[in-house]
Amino acid sequence: MSLWHALFGKLGYDALPFYSAIATGAASMVVIGALVTVAGLTWFGAWGTLWREWLTSVDHKRIGIMYVVIALVMLSRALIEGCLMRAQQAVAYDQKGFLTPDHFSQLFSTHGTIMIFFMAMPFLIGVINFVMPLQIGARDVSFPVLNSVSLALTAAGAALLMVSLCLGKFSTGGWSGYPPYTEIAYSPGVGVDYWIWALSLSSIGTTMTGLNFAVTIYKKRAPGLTLMRMPLFVWAALCTAILMVFAMPPLTVATSLLALDRYAGAHFFTNGGGGNMMNYVNLFWLFGHPEVYILILPAFGVFSEVFSTFSAKALYGYTSLVIAVMAIAVLSFTVWLHHFFTMGQGADVNSAFGIATMLIGIPTGVKIYDWIATMYRGRVRFSVPLLYALAFLILFAVGGLSGILLANPGVDYQVHNTVFLVAHFHNVIIPGVLFGMLAAYHYWFPKAFGFRLDERWGRISCALWTAGFLLAFMPLYVLGAMGLPRRTVSYTEAAYHPWTLIAAGGAALLFAALASLIIQLVVSIRHRAALAVPAGDPWDGRNLEWSVAAPPPEYNFATLPHVDGIDAFARRKSAHDAYPAPPAYEDIEIPRPSALGPAIGIAGVAAGFGLTWHIWWMAGLGLLLAIGAVIARSFVRETIEVIDAATVAAEDRAWRALLASEPAVDRDAECASANRGLALPEAV
Amino acid sequence: MTASATRRHPGLNLDHGDEAAQLQTEELMFGFWIFLMSDLVLFALLFATFGTLRHALAGGPGPQTLFELGSAAKETALLLASSFTFGLATLSMKHEHATGAVLGWMGLTLLLGAGFLGLEVHDFVSMTDKGGGIDRSAFTAATFALVGTHGLHVTFGSLWIVVMMIQVGLIGHRRDDSPTHAAGRRKLVDRVHNRMLRLALFWHFLDIVWIGIFSFVYLGGLAR
Amino acid sequence: MSKAPGYRDELRSYVVGIVLAVLLSGVSFALVAWHPASLRTTLWVISVAAALQALVHFRCFLHIDLSRQKRDDLSLIVFSVLVILLMVGGSFWIYDSQMSLMQPSAA
Numbered sequence A: 001m002s003l004w005h006a007l008f009g010k011l012g013y014d015a016l017p018f019y020s021a022i023a024t025g026a027a028s029m030v031v032i033g034a035l036v037t038v039a040g041l042t043w044f045g046a047w048g049t050l051w052r053e054w055l056t057s058v059d060h061k062r063i064g065i066m067y068v069v070i071a072l073v074m075l076s077r078a079l080i081e082g083c084l085m086r087a088q089q090a091v092a093y094d095q096k097g098f099l100t101p102d103h104f105s106q107l108f109s110t111h112g113t114i115m116i117f118f119m120a121m122p123f124l125i126g127v128i129n130f131v132m133p134l135q136i137g138a139r140d141v142s143f144p145v146l147n148s149v150s151l152a153l154t155a156a157g158a159a160l161l162m163v164s165l166c167l168g169k170f171s172t173g174g175w176s177g178y179p180p181y182t183e184i185a186y187s188p189g190v191g192v193d194y195w196i197w198a199l200s201l202s203s204i205g206t207t208m209t210g211l212n213f214a215v216t217i218y219k220k221r222a223p224g225l226t227l228m229r230m231p232l233f234v235w236a237a238l239c240t241a242i243l244m245v246f247a248m249p250p251l252t253v254a255t256s257l258l259a260l261d262r263y264a265g266a267h268f269f270t271n272g273g274g275g276n277m278m279n280y281v282n283l284f285w286l287f288g289h290p291e292v293y294i295l296i297l298p299a300f301g302v303f304s305e306v307f308s309t310f311s312a313k314a315l316y317g318y319t320s321l322v323i324a325v326m327a328i329a330v331l332s333f334t335v336w337l338h339h340f341f342t343m344g345q346g347a348d349v350n351s352a353f354g355i356a357t358m359l360i361g362i363p364t365g366v367k368i369y370d371w372i373a374t375m376y377r378g379r380v381r382f383s384v385p386l387l388y389a390l391a392f393l394i395l396f397a398v399g400g401l402s403g404i405l406l407a408n409p410g411v412d413y414q415v416h417n418t419v420f421l422v423a424h425f426h427n428v429i430i431p432g433v434l435f436g437m438l439a440a441y442h443y444w445f446p447k448a449f450g451f452r453l454d455e456r457w458g459r460i461s462c463a464l465w466t467a468g469f470l471l472a473f474m475p476l477y478v479l480g481a482m483g484l485p486r487r488t489v490s491y492t493e494a495a496y497h498p499w500t501l502i503a504a505g506g507a508a509l510l511f512a513a514l515a516s517l518i519i520q521l522v523v524s525i526r527h528r529a530a531l532a533v534p535a536g537d538p539w540d541g542r543n544l545e546w547s548v549a550a551p552p553p554e555y556n557f558a559t560l561p562h563v564d565g566i567d568a569f570a571r572r573k574s575a576h577d578a579y580p581a582p583p584a585y586e587d588i589e590i591p592r593p594s595a596l597g598p599a600i601g602i603a604g605v606a607a608g609f610g611l612t613w614h615i616w617w618m619a620g621l622g623l624l625l626a627i628g629a630v631i632a633r634s635f636v637r638e639t640i641e642v643i644d645a646a647t648v649a650a651e652d653r654a655w656r657a658l659l660a661s662e663p664a665v666d667r668d669a670e671c672a673s674a675n676r677g678l679a680l681p682e683a684v
Numbered sequence B: 001m002t003a004s005a006t007r008r009h010p011g012l013n014l015d016h017g018d019e020a021a022q023l024q025t026e027e028l029m030f031g032f033w034i035f036l037m038s039d040l041v042l043f044a045l046l047f048a049t050f051g052t053l054r055h056a057l058a059g060g061p062g063p064q065t066l067f068e069l070g071s072a073a074k075e076t077a078l079l080l081a082s083s084f085t086f087g088l089a090t091l092s093m094k095h096e097h098a099t100g101a102v103l104g105w106m107g108l109t110l111l112l113g114a115g116f117l118g119l120e121v122h123d124f125v126s127m128t129d130k131g132g133g134i135d136r137s138a139f140t141a142a143t144f145a146l147v148g149t150h151g152l153h154v155t156f157g158s159l160w161i162v163v164m165m166i167q168v169g170l171i172g173h174r175r176d177d178s179p180t181h182a183a184g185r186r187k188l189v190d191r192v193h194n195r196m197l198r199l200a201l202f203w204h205f206l207d208i209v210w211i212g213i214f215s216f217v218y219l220g221g222l223a224r
Numbered sequence C: 001m002s003k004a005p006g007y008r009d010e011l012r013s014y015v016v017g018i019v020l021a022v023l024l025s026g027v028s029f030a031l032v033a034w035h036p037a038s039l040r041t042t043l044w045v046i047s048v049a050a051a052l053q054a055l056v057h058f059r060c061f062l063h064i065d066l067s068r069q070k071r072d073d074l075s076l077i078v079f080s081v082l083v084i085l086l087m088v089g090g091s092f093w094i095y096d097s098q099m100s101l102m103q104p105s106a107a
Ligand code: HEM
Pocket: A079, A082, A083, A085, A086, A108, A109, A111, A112, A113, A115, A116, A119, A120, A173, A174, A175, A176, A419, A422, A426, A429, A430, A433, A434, A472, A485, A486, A487, A488, A507, A510
């Protein structure tokens, strides 16, 4: 017994997921998925390529793509969980339904945790990683190896969540993990520990990412690219990065202190011993509110790019948009209390924070009007990214308005903890963050892989997301106003039933939307020859990322560009000097691949898993491996690789020859196979 | 190159000759400052947690019983001295004193840091012995968390000093030591310099956090 | 390199720093060891000495000053301090409000 305990901690046969058919099924899917991936890699002999070209790569573009892959996999899992919950509530009128309360609680906890930390965050970090250095005319981020470490930490957290499907049960404490419920007294299992360590791993990664992005934007801009000439997406990335640097520590503190309570018997948030759970709530939302702006600002950045590109106009009110982003970033540190208006502080405190919250509506409103004005009298094309942007514009306004309602403490006392809140945050997060990231995916996919995504399936998918969202979440406003508490597994109130049925229908549409996204990818890969845009500029883009080949060379720019104004590439095109040939080429230094990332990733999983299950040797080993890997890395002497000028020149000239041979297309042919990525300058 | 053109980032400046190396240094230093500021937020919140829980004794012993003024004073002296000796280590690196001098100051810093950690462990043990272990009350938990996090940082800093002593020993710290294979060597030496600069920031930063700890945790708790 | 500050100048900065730091710490410790002043005064002096000492460390050990080249880093530090004040100050405000309303003994 004690040997077993020393070797395997709390692990036992009862950790296997045979307590319900659905849990067994989910675990089997994870295991089968992993086996299929391993078998496939072995069959195609792709292990070496995977290791050399991807896992150890420190190229910001590949790291970005890997982040997005993680996000899409996790999106699939969490979306299925959302659909399961909707199905449960649809049938659970006056009966138990098919999920036990415990299982239902695991589902909303994993769904929320995954959607925020392992879907939305990796998605936006991936997109920024891919796009931002290209937009500022840099060859990579400031710290490429650190970038790969951050990715590995995020992946380790996601892996821990996947393992939790197979071994043991996940937390039932929701995505916010409030004590005292999550204390050892009420949640003695390993679930909360899984949650703590998965979050800790990813939040360390995110802090480092924020640092990396901020330094990159401050120090690595191309000559001439002053701050007030930066594309709006870069501004959004900068503000998000700053928020990451300052908002992740509160989360780290909250979860670490909770861990001390659970592992060392401390009394930070317990009922007895002088503990105070309100401390946790305060710390959590010190992180939580800036977090929602970490999520939404990059989406705002994407929409700014999309509106201006697909209207063929410079953004309306550039300066006001910049000020608005910065105002939102700073204000987001002043409103966290609106997540706990009902916790017992005085009316004076509540009103101050309520007013601060409403103030955020002002810069947000400015942005909405600027985007509308950008389209006014533009040459608007309704391609897929713009469709997402339009859906966002309308639906986000509705979600924002319900937020203004909630910012009023009086109203909040009424609908607090009902599904009204669930409706509100899905209403800002799905049209805002998810649509933003899907728009980014459609917009920059051709840049990353050299071919466009199928337009027809893209439209179908966009229509399904929009309709599904409306059907799934508008009923929740009604239900919330009627009083249905959130996180409810079953109910006896007949009036709720029709609305939960409608919402379940919406969830089915959302599932179809995800499926059509996958179909679109398959169809596009099949037709990649007809969709190819090797010249690199399929949308008549306005910023520097469109001025290089698709996919871009490893070093991004053969020679670093000079920037003399906003919308640098659009300026060059209208001056009929889109692709100025460089006078000479130089050797380019790029960082070598490094195994540090994967090593830290493995160490992270080991440490997290060991801590969760009280397998101390494994936890210790993980920590030692991490420290050892960092030290070993500091002794590596050759960290740089040189691509000689002749190679650069040859590659660049080949691309220029292609530019000369491809037809330049008008915007009417944007979605036709004639579009090879060379844009005909607009006759102004 | 004039001094003002090369002294661009805060922290000690080693006056690297060429522009590229200087830019590299600035990027690294700026990144490290951002890390420190993120860390500072973490400490600030631990301080805030301590501040809100400092009276939550739950019937257990309070600061007057648990803290020792003498020990806190010795810790403060050790850490202050170590900040000074590390400053001398970077100075003798900058002015290209003998490798032995650099290593000597670093070794002394390491000893002082180890002494500090030893006293801290002694404090924790004696607190626990007096019935004020981490699991006694919210007050003891908050104390252990705040002081312990600082201690962990000092531990990592000490490990970092060991690694840097090895690297200074292996690679040296003078840019133009040997005229053969100069370019490659210079890069390595630059890297050693950059790491030392960041380690210096880290070490001095920990001293600043300690000012908060001895003032508000120990002295604030013991004042009558 | 003639304009670069020499070893002695730079050493002086560290020496000044350590002397000031020892003095400021000494005052605080002395007040607590021999309590010559009231509790209120003692706490005030400790806080002010701590703030001053932090400034001394920033100036003499971390070499932060108001010169042009260091504006980036200085503004970073100032912004961080602002965020910290918002977070810590706000937390205490919320806390005191809750405590005063919820603990009957305090009323
Ligand atoms: C796309 C389809 C989605 C569906 C069908 C869905 C469905 C649900 C359902 C049924 C709940 C539980 C509501 C309750 O407490 O009664 C929930 C909670 C939640 N969802 Fe979603 N959701 C979706 C997308 C998203 C996205 C994109 C995000 C964030 C990026 C998200 C974040 C959350 C969070 C944070 C919770 C709260 C979890 C908790 O109670 O701790 N969801 N969702």
